[in-house]
Amino acid sequence: QVDLVESGGGLARPGGSLTLSCVHSVRTSGGRIMAWFRQSPGKEREFVASVNFSGKMTTYADSVKARFTISRDYNERTAWLQMDSLKPEDTAVYYCALKKFSADNVYDVASYDTWGQGTQVTVSS
16 A cells, blocks of 8 residues: 655745645655646646656656756655745645556656645645
């Protein structure tokens, strides 16, 4: 059983910052790419960022590049998403997920088989 638990969501003003955390069970998830997705009401879930098991390889959606930073401490079973220069359009429920070893496309929701419960991020003045 692999559990993913997100935390750190909340309310931020435009231009502000938030840091999301995702804790996972190493015993059965070791070595897999971890990613953050987000979903706004009425929209499909979209890729935000991913990081490999060592934390040295990262990928970002164009919409968050240079504003968000994904990192991972494999030994502590935690991944973070540092979100700076937040915009109202960043408002969404943010989910962390683990990618299947057999899947190649990090951007595709279908490549992930383990998901957290989500944490709400609201950016508003």
